Amino acid sequence: MDGFAIYPAKRKGYYTMPKYHYHDYYEIYYLLSGDRYYYIENKRYSIQKGSILFINKNEIHKSVDSTVPDHERFCLYFSSDFLNRFHEDQKKLILAPFLHSNKKIQFNLMDQSYIERLLFQMHNEFNQPDGYGQPVFFESLLVQLLLFSARKQKRDRPEHQEDPMNSRMSQIIAYCNEHYRNDLRLELMAEQFHISSFYLSRLFKRTTGFTFKEYINTLRIREAEKLLRDTNVKMIDISEQVGFANVSHFNRKFKQVTRMSPREFRKFIHKKE
Structure with a gap:
């Protein structure tokens, strides 16, 4: 579907992305299991099960293995046009997680259940060709995920959580x-x-x-x-x-x-x- 995609992946052993990359669309990375390091621009994040990352358009990023083998994740992508019907003030609210100084949110077990249910619903629908009303369905679930994350960021007001660098x-x-x-x-x-x-x-x-x-x-x-x-x-x-x-x-x-x-x-x- 134009403007939206979601892909799960389960990898055995140690895996590091071969190179850094960036792209002109938004990316959400959710770790279902395992431990990883994730570089976004000049920051490194340590992520575990229940971690979610929001990579803004054209931000340089790369996923790297930690000392723990095996991991499973979801990657969700969408374009700027996908949320075009919203007014600018609404889009600013919806896209707030991408603009936050801390790109990572760590969900507790209860929150993980809610987020994973949204992701699996999106993935199941993504695999159904020509589903009736698909764009609206994806939009509704995506907005729920983003607003839930924005509220958690605002409530918790986390400081930078990237690994400390020299x-x-x-x-x-x-x-x-x-x-x-x-x-x-x-x-x-x-x-x-x-x-x-x-x-x-x-x-x-x-x-x-x-x-x-x-x-x-x-x-x-x-x-x-x-x-x-x-x-x-x-x-x-x-x-x-x-x-x-x-x-x-x-x-x-x-x-x-x-x-x-x-x-x-x-x-x-x-x-x-």
Whole structure:
């Protein structure tokens, strides 16, 4: 169905997503069993059975295994258009969990039963082709899930619940997020933050799941996608604006991440509109 999808998955053993990704739609991740780590932007969350995460549009994220094998989860996706019939003030209320500083909610056993019932209802309906009134059915259950979560956030007022990071590492990531358009090299960053390049490389990978270069390139490609989607700026200018040394390097890295060249991406986006 256009604008909405829900998928369960049960994995045996240890599993880590092969790479970070981001997308132009909302994602809800609910863990039915197991223990995981989940990176969203520059934060790492430890999640257990009954944990739910709200990943906003275009937020970089990745699921990583912990020391516990086996897990089962639901992933639910929906587009901005799916809730179009609601007024802006209503949408702001419905989408509040995605805008909260803490992306995680931990439900108690009673709440888990309610949330899982909603998810299984959505999944059963999703597997019924051409169900009568499907969009309205999905919308009603999705709004219940989001409002229930928003109320819990407001009632509990949780502080950040991500795993504590090395304070220096938090500063480094924040610096990268702000200055990725500049010439950011591992050696220069190490010198600026008074640590060795070798130690920074290992710390960065352990803390974020990214290599330093992967993280910077992902930030740059995400900004390039926005410029390709929203402007008519030339490729060579986009390449320069997001921090690539030359347009050929930009084209190569863009295709590695998106599986399309920048020109193909722009044509694809405009054709969808």
